[in-house]
Amino acid sequence: MMDRFREGMNGPLAWVLLALVFIAFVFTGVGNFFVSGDADAVAKVDGEKITRMEFEQAYQRARARYGEMYNQIFNTEEKEQDFRRSVLQNLIATTALNQSINDLNLRISPATLRDQIQSMEAFQRDGKYDEATLEMVLMQNGFTKERFRAQLEKDLLSMQMLRGLSDTAFALPNEAKRFYRLQNETLSGRFARLAPTSFMPSEAPTVAEIEQYYNENLAQFAVPEQFNLAYLEIDGEALKPQISVTEDELKAYYESNKEQYTGAERRTVAHILFAVDDDTSDAEAKAAAEKAQAELQAGASFAELAQQYSDDIASKEQGGQLEPIEKGFQDPAFDDAVFALSAPEQVSELVRSEFGYHLIKLISVSGGDVQAFDDVKAAIEESVRTTKLYDLFAEKQNILNEKGFETPDSLQEVAAAAGLEVKETGLFPRTSPLSIAREPSVMEAVTTDEVLQQRRNSALIQLSELRAVMVRVKDYQAASHKPLADVQAQITTAINDRKAQKNVADFGAELLSKVQAGEDVGALLAEKNSNWQSFEQITRQAAAPEPMVRQQLFEAARPEEKASISGTTLTDGSYLLVELTAASLPDADALSEEQWQPNKDQLARFSGEAEYMAYVESLKKRAKVTYVDESLAPKS
Numbered sequence: 129m130m131d132r133f134r135e136g137m138n139g140p141l142a143w144v145l146l147a148l149v150f151i152a153f154v155f156t157g158v159g160n161f162f163v164s165g166d167a168d169a170v171a172k173v174d175g176e177k178i179t180r181m182e183f184e185q186a187y188q189r190a191r192a193r194y195g196e197m198y199n200q201i202f203n204t205e206e207k208e209q210d211f212r213r214s215v216l217q218n219l220i221a222t223t224a225l226n227q228s229i230n231d232l233n234l235r236i237s238p239a240t241l242r243d244q245i246q247s248m249e250a251f252q253r254d255g256k257y258d259e260a261t262l263e264m265v266l267m268q269n270g271f272t273k274e275r276f277r278a279q280l281e282k283d284l285l286s287m288q289m290l291r292g293l294s295d296t297a298f299a300l301p302n303e304a305k306r307f308y309r310l311q312n313e314t315l316s317g318r319f320a321r322l323a324p325t326s327f328m329p330s331e332a333p334t335v336a337e338i339e340q341y342y343n344e345n346l347a348q349f350a351v352p353e354q355f356n357l358a359y360l361e362i363d364g365e366a367l368k369p370q371i372s373v374t375e376d377e378l379k380a381y382y383e384s385n386k387e388q389y390t391g392a393e394r395r396t397v398a399h400i401l402f403a404v405d406d407d408t409s410d411a412e413a414k415a416a417a418e419k420a421q422a423e424l425q426a427g428a429s430f431a432e433l434a435q436q437y438s439d440d441i442a443s444k445e446q447g448g449q450l451e452p453i454e455k456g457f458q459d460p461a462f463d464d465a466v467f468a469l470s471a472p473e474q475v476s477e478l479v480r481s482e483f484g485y486h487l488i489k490l491i492s493v494s495g496g497d498v499q500a501f502d503d504v505k506a507a508i509e510e511s512v513r514t515t516k517l518y519d520l521f522a523e524k525q526n527i528l529n530e531k532g533f534e535t536p537d538s539l540q541e542v543a544a545a546a547g548l549e550v551k552e553t554g555l556f557p558r559t560s561p562l563s564i565a566r567e568p569s570v571m572e573a574v575t576t577d578e579v580l581q582q583r584r585n586s587a588l589i590q591l592s593e594l595r596a597v598m599v600r601v602k603d604y605q606a607a608s609h610k611p612l613a614d615v616q617a618q619i620t621t622a623i624n625d626r627k628a629q630k631n632v633a634d635f636g637a638e639l640l641s642k643v644q645a646g647e648d649v650g651a652l653l654a655e656k657n658s659n660w661q662s663f664e665q666i667t668r669q670a671a672a673p674e675p676m677v678r679q680q681l682f683e684a685a686r687p688e689e690k691a692s693i694s695g696t697t698l699t700d701g702s703y704l705l706v707e708l709t710a711a712s713l714p715d716a717d718a719l720s721e722e723q724w725q726p727n728k729d730q731l732a733r734f735s736g737e738a739e740y741m742a743y744v745e746s747l748k749k750r751a752k753v754t755y756v757d758e759s760l761a762p763k764s
Contacts, residue, residue, distance in 0.1 A: 170757040171216060173223040178216070180757075181571065184352065184559040187215045199348065199622055200629075200701055208347050209759070216760045217748075224747040229285045236281045244284065245277070272566055309713045314665040315681055316710040317691065319673070320649075322639075322703040326656040327631035333623040341619050342612050349610040352557040356603035357574065358539055359564055360548045362524045364517060364594025371516045378508050382501050389504050393455065393496035397466055397488050398430060398448035403439035404484040417478050417485040424475065430489050439484065449491065462486060521594055524548070528588050528598050536584040539600055552602060564597050574601060629701040636703030640695035643705065665712070680704050686711040 169177040191198055191211070202208045246257035253261050266276050333341075342349070382389070402417040404410050420437050424430060431447025438444035455467050459481040469476060469490035476488040524546050531542040543550045556562040564570050573579055573586040579601060586599045612619075635656070639649050653659050663673065668682055676698055684706045685692045692708040755761035 170755075170760055171220060172754040172756065173220055173751050174227060175752075176223055176227065178219050178223060181558055183216060183219060183760075186219055187212055188559050190215050190218075197700065199618075200625055201699060208345070213760055213762060217762075220751070220753055221744050221748045224751045225286060225744050226282050227751070228747050229282060234285045234288065236284050241277060241281055241284070244280065311669070312667060312714045313682075314667055314710075314712045315708055316664045316666075317681075317687075317706065317708040318660045318662045319677065319681065319707070320639075320653050320658050320660050320705040321677065321698075322632050322636055322653075322656055322658050322705075324625065324628035324632050324701045326658070327628045327635065328624055329627045329631070333620055337623055338616060338619050339612070341623055342615070345622075346609055349615050351605075351608045351610055352559055353607040354555050354557050354603075354605040355553070355565065355574065355601060356555045357553040357563075357565060357570075357599050358550055358602040359553070359597050359599040360528060360539055360543055360546065360550060361564065362521060362528065362546075362548070362594075362596045364521055367517060367520050367524070367594075368513075370520065371513050373509055373512050373516070377512060378505060379501065381508050381512055382504070386498055389499040391495045391497050391499075393467075394452040394494045395466055395469075396452050396491040396494075397450055397469075398434060398446075398491060399440065399443070399450065399462075399489070400430070400434045400438045400448050400487045401440040401483060402437065402485040408484075413484050414478070417487065421478065421487060424487065430475065430487075433487075448489070452494070459483070462488070466490070517594070525588060525596060528596075532585045532588065532598050539585060539598065542585070542598065555603060555605075564591075564599065567591055567597075570597065570599060574599060580604065625701070629697075632701065632703045633697050636695050636697070636705065639705060640693070643707065644693050665710075676700070677704060681706060681708070684708055 170180050170183045171178045194201060202211050245251060245262070250265055251257055251262040263273070266273060271279075400417075400420060402408075402413040402420070404413045408416075416437065420433050424433060434444050434448030438448055440448070443450055453463075453466055455463060457463070458466070461479055462481045465476045465479040465486070465488050469488070472490050472492055474490050476486070479486040479488060527546040528542055531545045535541045539550050542548075551563075553561075553563040553565055556565060558571075561571060565574070567589075569589050569591065573589055576586075578584050579586045579599070583601055588596050588598050590596045639652060642649050642652075650660065661673070663681075666672075666678070666681070668678070670678060672678075673681070680696055680698065684694045685708075687708045687710060692706075694706050696704050696706075698704055
């Protein structure tokens with residue numbers, strides 16, 4: 129199965145999943161985007177922190193998915209807290225899964241990651257990938273490129289695991305038949321839907337009711353803490369226009385660094401090796417070398433002597449000739465001797481290396497040419513500009529460090545000394561940071577006692593090799609709650625909605641009893657702007673009625689000797705009366721293998737997805753989870 133996990137993402141399923149992952153990523157805030165101290169953690173998974181900021185960001189985005197329906201669905205303090213617990217459980221599962229991926233050492237190649245990003249419609253303009261659009265979308269959602277790529281890699285790896293499980297899942301024939309029958313079951317009957325809007329109370333809520341609702345649901349009216357940061361930024365890119373280079377500087381650099389622009393000299397030599405080893409002592413090897421040296425001086429051929437005496441089996445048959453040599457790649461003594469020879473045919477004195485004694489003959493010399501100034505001018509200019517940029521960056525750093533220490537209560541003097549501009553982030557909630565506040569190290573510094581409470585300049589924060597900031601809190605608003613007067617209208621609506629939902633549920637229950645007793649309730653439905661709607665032989669995949677209603681129809685009891693009558697409250701607060709008159713299951717035994725295959729494939733995919741969810745759940749159960757914020761721990 130691990131081989132499947134390491135396969136690339138292919139096929140339409142992968143692209144659908146990728147789109148879903150991107151949407152979830154941008155709008156639910158899954159992932160470790162911020163790091164802070166232990167005191168700011170809400171939970172730990174095997175020691176890895178889930179920070180308060182990360183949790184609140186995920187909560188706000190998960191809540192936003194419900195839109196205006198949120199307050200209707202999670203309309204009590206208990207339901208609201210349960211929702212917050214579920215958000216944390218999702219983050220715990222994600223963290224455990226990411227840890228498992230790291231343990232398995234799974235990776236996505238940079239090329240694959242790039243292709244996936246460039247294929248996303250959210251980052252395209254006129255049908256083509258656009259870098260500016262990418263930056264805008266990420267900025268609007270509070271992400272940097274680096275964090276987005278890191279999280280996307282985790283998401284792609286998660287999908288690879290899902291695909292691996294899906295590809296290994298299978299469906300047994302009897303399971304496939306049952307699945308086919310359920311998928312193609314048909315229902316007939318009628319339903320009536322009562323909307324809460326027809327059951328609004330006639331009287332406005334009392335002052336006492338409004339105050340009670342406010343006190344019981346304070347979490348709904350929470351205003352997170354907010355920051356406005358003033359900061360100085362040293363940015364290498366912004367400093368580049370300040371760098372100037374003269375022709376004389378370039379030529380001076382060229383003259384001082386000619387070795388950089390000189391091609392490597394290569395020497396071809398031949399040698400005769402007299403090895404010192406377990407069978408031959410140093411003295412014996414040296415004596416043999418001196419004997420050969422004497423023969424060479426008497427006019428013997430170097431190549432013939434190499435063939436006769438050399439212990440270097442690889443070169444002796446070639447007359448001792450070696451492959452071309454560059455300086456610095458051989459035994460030091462051998463290397464020095466080779467590059468000390470001044471002319472072809474010159475032979476060295478005896479040379480002692482770690483292998484034994486050598487006689488070395490120079491055959492030829494190549495390379496060592498110096499490139500012309502004009503040929504390397506562009507490269508020299510880039511090198512000089514880079515050096516000056518780093519020097520200027522370091523100079524600005526020193527000024528900020530010194531002046532920031534001297535005047536810790538203001539950035540103005542520091543800015544004047546460094547030639548920088550004091551910038552502001554603007555007011556932002558901690559869960560949706562702006563500008564430099566998106567950098568984890570910045571918010572970590574901002575929330576220290578020295579910077580937040582004492583309102584002193586932070587130390588210089590290094591964000592990257594050529595980017596650093598000094599920050600101070602210009603304005604801070606502690607977490608609070610909206611005043612009752614500001615939310616009274618909202619509370620009035622919520623109370624009226626709650627009463628309407630109770631009214632519709634009570635009225636629906638009365639109608640249910642009447643229908644079960646055989647009474648005609650058509651007139652009563654009409655009074656509440658509703659009526660019976662008939663349906664004939666609909667399946668689970670039918671276009672109508674809408675999914676929320678259709679789901680309840682198929683969850684209702686099936687009719688036997690007489691119609692099945694039931695009622696239920698839907699998630700939007702409306703009440704649904706259901707009367708099923710007929711239910712039919714198709715004959716699965718009559719299908720051919722060709723007709724069976726799509727059902728088997730679909731069921732196998734569902735099984736794979738179920739295995740994946742079970743796998744993630746098992747990771748979560750095996751992990752050691754510590755709830756720092758006990759209010760978010762699961763109910764006991």
